[in-house]
Amino acid sequence: MVSRVIPVDEFDLVIIGVTGDLALRKILPGLFHRFVVGQMPSGARIIGSARREMDRRGFESMVRECLENSEETAPPKPDMVENFLDCMVYVSMDATEEGEWSKLSTELRSDVVRAFCLSVSPALFEVIALRLNASGVANSDSRIIVEKPFGHDLAAAQSLNKSLLVAFEESQIYRIDHYLGKETVQNLMALRFANALWEPLWNSTHIDHVQITVAETVGVSGRGDYYDRSGAVRDMVQNHMLQLLCLTAMEPPAKFEPDAVRNEKVKVIAALEAVDEHDIVRGQYGARDGHDCYQSDVHNAASKTESFVAMKLRIGNWRWANTPFYLRTGKKLKARSSEVAIIFRDPPHMIFPKSIGRKSNSLVIRLQPDEGIELHNTIKEPGPGGFRLMNTSLDMTFASAVNEVAVPQDAYERLIMDVIRGDQTLFMRGDEVEAAWAWVDPVIARWEETDQSPEIYDPGSSGPEAALALMHREGRRWRDLG
Numbered sequence: 001m002v003s004r005v006i007p008v009d010e011f012d013l014v015i016i017g018v019t020g021d022l023a024l025r026k027i028l029p030g031l032f033h034r035f036v037v038g039q040m041p042s043g044a045r046i047i048g049s050a051r052r053e054m055d056r057r058g059f060e061s062m063v064r065e066c067l068e069n070s071e072e073t074a075p076p077k078p079d080m081v082e083n084f085l086d087c088m089v090y091v092s093m094d095a096t097e098e099g100e101w102s103k104l105s106t107e108l109r110s111d112v113v114r115a116f117c118l119s120v121s122p123a124l125f126e127v128i129a130l131r132l133n134a135s136g137v138a139n140s141d142s143r144i145i146v147e148k149p150f151g152h153d154l155a156a157a158q159s160l161n162k163s164l165l166v167a168f169e170e171s172q173i174y175r176i177d178h179y180l181g182k183e184t185v186q187n188l189m190a191l192r193f194a195n196a197l198w199e200p201l202w203n204s205t206h207i208d209h210v211q212i213t214v215a216e217t218v219g220v221s222g223r224g225d226y227y228d229r230s231g232a233v234r235d236m237v238q239n240h241m242l243q244l245l246c247l248t249a250m251e252p253p254a255k256f257e258p259d260a261v262r263n264e265k266v267k268v269i270a271a272l273e274a275v276d277e278h279d280i281v282r283g284q285y286g287a288r289d290g291h292d293c294y295q296s297d298v299h300n301a302a303s304k305t306e307s308f309v310a311m312k313l314r315i316g317n318w319r320w321a322n323t324p325f326y327l328r329t330g331k332k333l334k335a336r337s338s339e340v341a342i343i344f345r346d347p348p349h350m351i352f353p354k355s356i357g358r359k360s361n362s363l364v365i366r367l368q369p370d371e372g373i374e375l376h377n378t379i380k381e382p383g384p385g386g387f388r389l390m391n392t393s394l395d396m397t398f399a400s401a402v403n404e405v406a407v408p409q410d411a412y413e414r415l416i417m418d419v420i421r422g423d424q425t426l427f428m429r430g431d432e433v434e435a436a437w438a439w440v441d442p443v444i445a446r447w448e449e450t451d452q453s454p455e456i457y458d459p460g461s462s463g464p465e466a467a468l469a470l471m472h473r474e475g476r477r478w479r480d481l482g
């Protein structure tokens with residue numbers, strides 16, 4: 001089955017900071033892939049801009065190199081790359097300087113969608129948004145794209161939102177949380193709201209608990225400066241993890257429309273209860289021999305920043321009152337594994353003894369690797385010789401369920417096409433970002449007040465012992481990381 005590729009309207013996409021990491025690693029390869037599958041119309045133009053002085057040849061060789069080295073696409077066909085380059089121009093300018101913007105205006109057309117993607121340090125978002133507006137380069141139909149982090153705390157997020165709103169309407173602002181562009185994350189919505197099967201079970205009466213895991217094997221190398229000022233809660237929980245939680249826990253929206261969906265997500269964040277300090281475990285990786293140690297990776301021997309966090313959350317509403325949500329995320333863990341696992345309650349009256357092998361039913365939505373959905377059931381072990389039970393799973397791994405699909409390989413390519421279409425469903429609204437910070441800020445403030453140290457865990461392990469205990473003490477256990 002080959003998926004339909006619906007071309008988008010003509011556009012001018014300006015990538016400010018095109019020489020930066022995000023543009024070269026994610027955005028250009030993503031756009032190239034959309035170009036290859038035929039989604040970009042012939043009138044699409046990509047205007048790369050950065051401070052670096054570069055002639056056409058220099059720009060072209062930078063783009064060729066980034067596509068050839070990309071992990072996101074198969075080796076590119078040279079003629080495709082040349083055709084892609086025909087859609088691109090480079091403008092050297094300092095986007096923070098007012099006088100420089102006229103260089104860009106001559107490149108833009110008036111009758112197509114204009115989008116400005118800020119692939120620069122978040123510290124520059126505010127000034128660039130203001131310059132964009134003041135220069136007259138952005139019009140009332142233009143779109144601005146910014147990627148997390150959206151501030152470092154609630155106050156910073158409010159200030160950023162305020163500056164963006166001076167220059168743009170909320171309907172023009174596209175805040176990327178790349179988790180929302182992942183295929184399986186969207187499948188969570190399809191699974192819940194396109195099937196009649198799950199909704200009757202999707203509540204505290206039937207669900208014992210939910211586990212949301214984003215485990216990484218990589219450390220923080222190369223981003224130590226940023227990461228050490230953030231930690232796992234700011235870097236992952238405030239955004240990606242809470243988004244997963246919202247999509248799992250939200251009420252069915254009345255329509256599949258951006259604000260209808262986002263209204264329901266905001267309600268989930270608003271219903272989150274304050275976390276008890278005994279329900280949070282912070283960890284930091286550090287091998288006993290001093291190698292492979294977070295503190296040396298970030299060049300800060302006194303760092304108390306967490307590279308791992310596990311927590312138990314409660315959502316104070318009717319649907320979820322008795323169902324805890326356990327979140328865990330960390331770096332340098334034993335496997336790369338991201339999933340949402342719904343663990344169902346046991347039958348109210350069990351006629352089989354536990355000893356003959358029965359586990360709770362679970363529905364696992366796997367984000368990566370091997371995106372797919374698994375439903376774990378109990379069946380009778382085949383064969384004669386006594387009645388024993390065994391656990392088996394109905395497995396829908398997308399790669400084998402759907403062949404030859406021209407699905408976006410990376411979240412960014414889908415998200416940027418959505419910007420051109422003007423569809424904000426998979427982007428975070430300003431109030432959503434602020435609500436998430438309002439919930440996270442007190443958690444971080446408590447650690448800062450008490451100067452609490454994280455628990456050290458071995459690189460390549462499942463995280464700190466205390467994280468396992470967080471579950472065990474309630475008779476539950478984390479799913480194995482694999």
Ligand code: BG6
Nearest residue numbers: 148178214216235236240338368
């Ligand atoms: C980013 C975080 O937002 O997400 C990184 O800043 C993290 O620290 C990354 O590694 C994880 O994304 P993915 O798509 O690899 O799961």
